[in-house]
Amino acid sequence: MFFRWDWLRPVLTAPVVPTLGPVHPHALTVDLFEDTLRAAVTDRSFLHYDKDRRWSSEKDETVLRGDVVHQPDHTLIPTLTRRGQGTVKVFAYGHRGSVVDEAAELAVKLATAHDAMKARVVRPLGPETGFPRGTRIQLKDFxxxxxxxxxxxVRPVTDWPTVVQETFAPFATAMAADGLAFLHARMRAGRCGPVLAAAVEDRIVGAIGPMEVRPDAIGCPQLMPQYFAVLPEARGQGLGRALWRAAMHWGQSHGAAYQLLQTEVGGPSDRLCQAEGLTSLGFTHTTPA
Structure with missing residues (x-):
C-alpha cells in the first residue's frame, strides 16, 4: 500500500479524488486513492466505478504515480490529461498555505517534462471556507x-410530440457551451439514458440529462451527473427549478441513494441547489501554476 490513511485522511478537507472527482463521504477510503495508482499502470484504463467511463472507451486523465508526494502533513498527487495539448494538474492536500506553492512548482516541472501546455493546481477546501471561489460540491440525499x-x-424528450422533439437540435446548438450539443450527439447515437426537457409554446427551451443510475465504489446506487441548461430568454420562469426537481424525482424513483453535483460558486445552478437545501461538502479551487 502506497498511501498512509493516517497521513492522508486529516488533510482531505473535501471528498475529492484525483481522476475520479467528488465522491460520497461514505465511499472516501484509502482504497480509492490506491485504485487510481493501479489504474495508471494500465495506461488509459477506467476503474469500473469511474463516472466518466460512460462517455469514452479510454480514460484521458491518469495519475503520475512516480511523482506523488506523500508526507505526514501534506500530499501532492499529479495527474496528466492528454486531451488537447495536455494538462498537468496537481491536487494539493494539506492545511498549510505553502502547499499551494509546492504544488505549483511541481505542476510546472511536470508539464515541461510531459510536453503539456497547461499546468494547474487543484486545491480542495472544506465546507466551512469563508468567501469560497471555484466549484462547490453538493450532496442530494434521496x-x-x-x-x-x-x-x-417537463417530460422526457421522447414523450413530447414530434414537432416539439425537432426543436431539441436548435436548442442544443444554442446551448453548446453547456454541453448540450455533445449530449444531443449521444442521444442520436442511442448511447445515453433519458433526457428531460421543458417546452414552451411547442419549443424546447431547457433540458437536463442523461438520467442514469450506477453503483459507486462501494456499490451504492448514485444518480450520475447531468448536463443542465435553460435558454437565457426562458429564464426567470421557474423552468430550471422544475427541470431539476423532475430529475431528482426520476433519480429517487429509479433507486438512487444520492447525487453529487458540482456548481460554480455564485452561479444560477449553485443558487438553485442551495435554495433546494442540498448539503455542501466543500469546494475545489483550480488555478494556473
Whole structure:
C-alpha cells in the first residue's frame, strides 16, 4: 500500500479524488486513492466505478504515480490529461498555505517534462471556507425525504410530440457551451439514458440529462451527473427549478441513494441547489501554476 490513511485522511478537507472527482463521504477510503495508482499502470484504463467511463472507451486523465508526494502533513498527487495539448494538474492536500506553492512548482516541472501546455493546481477546501471561489460540491440525499414530481411542462424528450422533439437540435446548438450539443450527439447515437426537457409554446427551451443510475465504489446506487441548461430568454420562469426537481424525482424513483453535483460558486445552478437545501461538502479551487 502506497498511501498512509493516517497521513492522508486529516488533510482531505473535501471528498475529492484525483481522476475520479467528488465522491460520497461514505465511499472516501484509502482504497480509492490506491485504485487510481493501479489504474495508471494500465495506461488509459477506467476503474469500473469511474463516472466518466460512460462517455469514452479510454480514460484521458491518469495519475503520475512516480511523482506523488506523500508526507505526514501534506500530499501532492499529479495527474496528466492528454486531451488537447495536455494538462498537468496537481491536487494539493494539506492545511498549510505553502502547499499551494509546492504544488505549483511541481505542476510546472511536470508539464515541461510531459510536453503539456497547461499546468494547474487543484486545491480542495472544506465546507466551512469563508468567501469560497471555484466549484462547490453538493450532496442530494434521496433517503432523507420524498422528491415529488413537479408540475410544469417537463417530460422526457421522447414523450413530447414530434414537432416539439425537432426543436431539441436548435436548442442544443444554442446551448453548446453547456454541453448540450455533445449530449444531443449521444442521444442520436442511442448511447445515453433519458433526457428531460421543458417546452414552451411547442419549443424546447431547457433540458437536463442523461438520467442514469450506477453503483459507486462501494456499490451504492448514485444518480450520475447531468448536463443542465435553460435558454437565457426562458429564464426567470421557474423552468430550471422544475427541470431539476423532475430529475431528482426520476433519480429517487429509479433507486438512487444520492447525487453529487458540482456548481460554480455564485452561479444560477449553485443558487438553485442551495435554495433546494442540498448539503455542501466543500469546494475545489483550480488555478494556473
Amino acid at each position: 433517503t432523507a425525504c420524498p422528491c415529488p414530481a413537479p408540475s410544469g411542462p
